[in-house]
Amino acid sequence: MSAPGGLALTSEPAVNPLRDESLTLKATDPCCIVVFGATGDLTHRKLIPALFRLSKQKLLHPRTAIVGFARRQLDSDAFREEMRRTVPGSDGASPEWERFAGSLFYQPGVFEDPEAFRALGRVLTGLDEKRGIPGNRLFYLATPPSEYAALLANIGAAGLARRASRSDASAPWSRVIIEKPFGHDLKSARKLNALVHSVFHESQVYRIDHYLGKETVQNILVFRLSNGIFEPLWNNRYVEQVQISVAESVGVETRAAYFDSGGISRDIFQNHMMQLLTLTIVARDIVRAQYVAGAVGGTPVPGYREEPGVDPRSQTETYLAARIDVDNWRWSGVPFYLRTGKRLPKRATEIAIVFRNPPYELFRSAGCDALQANVLRLRIQPDEGISLSFGSKSPGQALHIDPVQMDFYYLTSFGQDPPDAYERLLLDCNLGDSTLFARRDEVELAWEFVDGILNAWRSDNRPPLLTYPAGTWGPPEADELLQRNHHHWYPL
Amino acid sequence: MNALSAPTAGLSENYVLDAPDGSRPFNATAIESDLRAMWKRAGETDPSKAGAIYRAALSNLVVPLDPGLESKLMPVLVDVTRRHPSRLFTIEAGVAPRGAGLRARVGALCHRRNGGGGLVCCEQVIVQSDSASIPLIPSAIRSLLIGDLPTVLLDFQPEQDLSWVSELMDMADLILEDSCLNESGNKRGVWKLVEREGSGKVHDLAWARLAPWRHVLAEVFDMKEYLPALKTLRRVEIGFAGTGYPPPPAWLFTGWLATRLAWTFQGVDRGEIRFRSGSGDVTVVMRGTGSRGGRALERIAIRSDKPHPLEMEITHKGRDVTATIVTGTPGARRADVPFGYREFAACIVGELHRHAPNRSLEDAVRVAERLMSEWRGE
Numbered sequence: 013m014s015a016p017g018g019l020a021l022t023s024e025p026a027v028n029p030l031r032d033e034s035l036t037l038k039a040t041d042p043c044c045i046v047v048f049g050a051t052g053d054l055t056h057r058k059l060i061p062a063l064f065r066l067s068k069q070k071l072l073h074p075r076t077a078i079v080g081f082a083r084r085q086l087d088s089d090a091f092r093e094e095m096r097r098t099v100p101g102s103d104g105a106s107p108e109w110e111r112f113a114g115s116l117f118y119q120p121g122v123f124e125d126p127e128a129f130r131a132l133g134r135v136l137t138g139l140d141e142k143r144g145i146p147g148n149r150l151f152y153l154a155t156p157p158s159e160y161a162a163l164l165a166n167i168g169a170a171g172l173a174r175r176a177s178r179s180d181a182s183a184p185w186s187r188v189i190i191e192k193p194f195g196h197d198l199k200s201a202r203k204l205n206a207l208v209h210s211v212f213h214e215s216q217v218y219r220i221d222h223y224l225g226k227e228t229v230q231n232i233l234v235f236r237l238s239n240g241i242f243e244p245l246w247n248n249r250y251v252e253q254v255q256i257s258v259a260e261s262v263g264v265e266t267r268a269a270y271f272d273s274g275g276i277s278r279d280i281f282q283n284h285m286m287q288l289l290t291l292t293i294v295a296r297d298i299v300r301a302q303y304v305a306g307a308v309g310g311t312p313v314p315g316y317r318e319e320p321g322v323d324p325r326s327q328t329e330t331y332l333a334a335r336i337d338v339d340n341w342r343w344s345g346v347p348f349y350l351r352t353g354k355r356l357p358k359r360a361t362e363i364a365i366v367f368r369n370p371p372y373e374l375f376r377s378a379g380c381d382a383l384q385a386n387v388l389r390l391r392i393q394p395d396e397g398i399s400l401s402f403g404s405k406s407p408g409q410a411l412h413i414d415p416v417q418m419d420f421y422y423l424t425s426f427g428q429d430p431p432d433a434y435e436r437l438l439l440d441c442n443l444g445d446s447t448l449f450a451r452r453d454e455v456e457l458a459w460e461f462v463d464g465i466l467n468a469w470r471s472d473n474r475p476p477l478l479t480y481p482a483g484t485w486g487p488p489e490a491d492e493l494l495q496r497n498h499h500h501w502y503p504l
Numbered sequence: 505m506n507a508l509s510a511p512t513a514g515l516s517e518n519y520v521l522d523a524p525d526g527s528r529p530f531n532a533t534a535i536e537s538d539l540r541a542m543w544k545r546a547g548e549t550d551p552s553k554a555g556a557i558y559r560a561a562l563s564n565l566v567v568p569l570d571p572g573l574e575s576k577l578m579p580v581l582v583d584v585t586r587r588h589p590s591r592l593f594t595i596e597a598g599v600a601p602r603g604a605g606l607r608a609r610v611g612a613l614c615h616r617r618n619g620g621g622g623l624v625c626c627e628q629v630i631v632q633s634d635s636a637s638i639p640l641i642p643s644a645i646r647s648l649l650i651g652d653l654p655t656v657l658l659d660f661q662p663e664q665d666l667s668w669v670s671e672l673m674d675m676a677d678l679i680l681e682d683s684c685l686n687e688s689g690n691k692r693g694v695w696k697l698v699e700r701e702g703s704g705k706v707h708d709l710a711w712a713r714l715a716p717w718r719h720v721l722a723e724v725f726d727m728k729e730y731l732p733a734l735k736t737l738r739r740v741e742i743g744f745a746g747t748g749y750p751p752p753p754a755w756l757f758t759g760w761l762a763t764r765l766a767w768t769f770q771g772v773d774r775g776e777i778r779f780r781s782g783s784g785d786v787t788v789v790m791r792g793t794g795s796r797g798g799r800a801l802e803r804i805a806i807r808s809d810k811p812h813p814l815e816m817e818i819t820h821k822g823r824d825v826t827a828t829i830v831t832g833t834p835g836a837r838r839a840d841v842p843f844g845y846r847e848f849a850a851c852i853v854g855e856l857h858r859h860a861p862n863r864s865l866e867d868a869v870r871v872a873e874r875l876m877s878e879w880r881g882e
């Protein structure tokens with residue numbers, strides 16, 4: 013029943029009157045999802061688990077087919093077995109897994125071989141017929157970016173990227189999801205975009221940055237635009253500074269070669285951080301540093317240059333702090349401080365919005381010390397939530413103002429963890445909602461900014477590579493960067 | 505359990521804590537100060553023992569607790585507050601000895617956060633009254649609602665038309681009913697309420713529990729092979745746990761099928777309900793299976809005629825997470841499919857998160873009401 017292999021075809025239009033709106037949150041279309049790079053790490057760790065969870069929650073159309081494509085010679089049964097072994101919650105023969113596994117298929121092939129794509133085309137047409145899929149396609153490029161060129165060219169050559177006419181909503185659609193990184197500088201990003209556009213229209217392209225699928229990143233928008241008391245404050249009149257921190261406690265793990273060639277400016281700065289801040293920006297001051305041996309969370313760890321796979325003379329930065337001025341009316345004069353690093357004391361991503369103090373410090377004459385600024389913190393991970401600090405008179409005869417905090421924790425308020433970002437993004441792509449995906453111009457703009465920094469570094473005024481012991485919050489120069497404006501980093 | 509007056513015990517998981525003085529004559533100001541004192545003491549417990557304590561509330565949850573249902577419902581409510589932190593008001597009307605008036609005490613329901621790291625605690629206010637003071641209950645509750653949070657009434661009183669409950673309904677933003685709770689299977693007042701107040705405000709948990717059945721059946725007909733057989737459906741048998749008069753889910757399910765498949769009602773004849781579809785007559789039969797399983801559905805059998813013959817039986821028991829589908833025609837097959845059984849608390853919380861009006865329920869209720877009156881010859 014669950015794997016309707018070999019079903020007879022009828023000419024009936026496929027509308028099931030029992031599938032009413034109260035049974036599904038959103039009506040997804042039946043489609044073939046093709047995962048290129050289906051034997052890779054991303055597919056195992058993220059994609060198939062996310063698709064399985066969607067299937068369990070009945071958010072995938074039951075006629076969906078998922079076709080894995082990669083070099084390795086496997087058949088569909090071996091692919092299912094491999095997925096069963098790695099996907100959490102799939103062990104044993106739970107009916108949910110059995111049903112999901114019935115929608116998994118595998119087609120071997122190399123990306124450089126046009127014939128493999130024609131064969132894939134035939135498999136997809138067969139699945140359309142067998143499962144009653146109206147020709148919808150979702151291509152997921154879960155491969156290293158070096159493969160994109162061959163992959164895209166052959167998808168195009170095999171006629172798989174049909175461009176649905178936008179005026180005809182009932183025509184079958186095809187969409188492509190591209191994994192980050194979107195290039196390694198502006199030039200390569202433009203080249204990649206041109207390549208993608210030679211096969212797909214921009215409206216078919218979904219550039220995934222899983223940060224955008226995070227509930228709390230979406231919450232930033234909701235928080236800002238749907239709360240009457242905060243919306244008017246979101247500008248330079250009330251905001252004194254903004255701090256964006258993406259701290260990691262891990263080192264480079266198994267990605268040493270990739271990381272060492274790009275450094276943290278490409279790894280995190282360009283994609284994740286720029287997603288949190290997509291604005292016109294002009295670079296000012298930058299601190300770059302690399303960690304040396306130290307201890308994180310009580311465990312001694314080696315320095316970056318001692319990590320396996322890293323060049324012992326590597327000049328790659330593992331920490332970056334910058335002050336950025338945003339060149340528009342709303343934010344002019346408000347410094348944005350960005351910092352990101354590996355082997356910091358803990359893993360935390362947050363945005364701190366620091367508000368200006370009231371112009372007239374009424375209580376100073378009463379012997380009260382300097383007021384502490386109100387700080388609104390949007391915590392993205394871990395402990396997703398929002399907190400606001402404000403001053404309150406502490407009990408007693410003397411006038412002391414102490415900061416107190418109002419906290420909203422996603423988990424405690426909603427009693428559940430926010431859903432995984434990949435689930436949300438895969439679902440949105442199926443529904444044709446590209447809000448949470450990066451657009452071409454956005455990606456290029458972010459690169460333009462990072463390129464500016466990287467180019468400057470190539471010339472003589474490259475900032476020196478400083479060091480910081482693993483397990484600390486970066487070099488003292490990062491603190492000095494803020495002290496010039498009498499600011500300091502807010503602790504994470 | 506007087507944990508707060510024994511500070512060494514501290515706040516711990518699932519503890520229901522009584523205020524230091526226990527139950528006392530109702531006084532809203534005193535109760536609020538009891539609550540404050542409770543949090544203050546909780547804040548003084550050694551965080552290294554209990555972890556941080558978070559006080560959380562997303563709604564006011566008002567629950568009249570019928571003494572007969574209390575022991576069954578309390579664990580469910582504890583689970584509901586874990587999934588959806590709320591200030592919980594439990595009301596025991598008429599249980600206090602005569603002359604006791606209206607009394608109240610406070611406590612907290614605490615749950616350890618997933619992955620450790622602290623307790624999430626919800627306040628509980630327990631209101632008890634003697635019979636003379638019952639009419640005062642709504643005003644007492646009103647004085648303690650957290651103003652900017654929605655008020656949800658979980659109405660599990662088997663009796664209808666209690667004026668104090670109606671008053672609670674007026675102050676609620678959302679009312680959760682369960683048409684199954686009345687053992688005669690005839691708590692039609694719930695559906696009247698849905699019709700009157702709209703399905704955005706009034707939800708029937710019996711309908712929520714039908715969702716897996718509707719899912720399974722819809723999925724059968726997602727298969728292109730079977731889809732045409734919906735048009736030639738001739739007979740539906742609905743089997744429910746127990747015996748006797750069919751319970752609300754059986755009526756709702758029939759109402760749902762009839763509206764989704766655009767059948768018109770023809771009449772009731774010897775316990776069979778007759779409809780007309782675009783292609784001919786359809787008969788629906790509802791029968792008890794005799795098993796002990798509350799009022800739940802246990803079996804749906806369908807038969808379609810040529811040119812798209814189909815014979816199929818779907819069965820599900822108790823808390824199983826699978827249902828079995830056996831097909832006779834067009835080919836013999838048997839399959840176990842996932843069945844989204846949910847615990848009662850999960851059902852309740854699912855409804856708390858659903859805000860949109862539910863057209864399918866409204867349609868099903870309308871037909872179900874009519875069928876029941878015809879059945880009884882009203």
Ligand SMILES: NC(=O)c1ccc[n+]([C@@H]2O[C@H](COP(=O)([O-])OP(=O)(O)OC[C@H]3O[C@@H](n4cnc5c(N)ncnc54)[C@H](OP(=O)(O)O)[C@@H]3O)[C@@H](O)[C@H]2O)c1
Nearest residue numbers: 049050051052053054082083084122123154155156191192
């Ligand atoms: N891993 C993550 O957690 C993660 C997170 C975020 C983003 N990403 C991005 O996701 C993408 C994929 O990463 P990954 O870690 O999953 O890569 P990976 O583990 O190296 O997997 C690469 C996949 O591509 C296939 N492949 C490579 N060259 C091929 C060719 N010429 N012909 C056919 N198949 C070929 C491999 O097939 P065989 O195994 O059969 O050779 C394998 O299935 C990258 O763009 C990465 O930046 C990954």
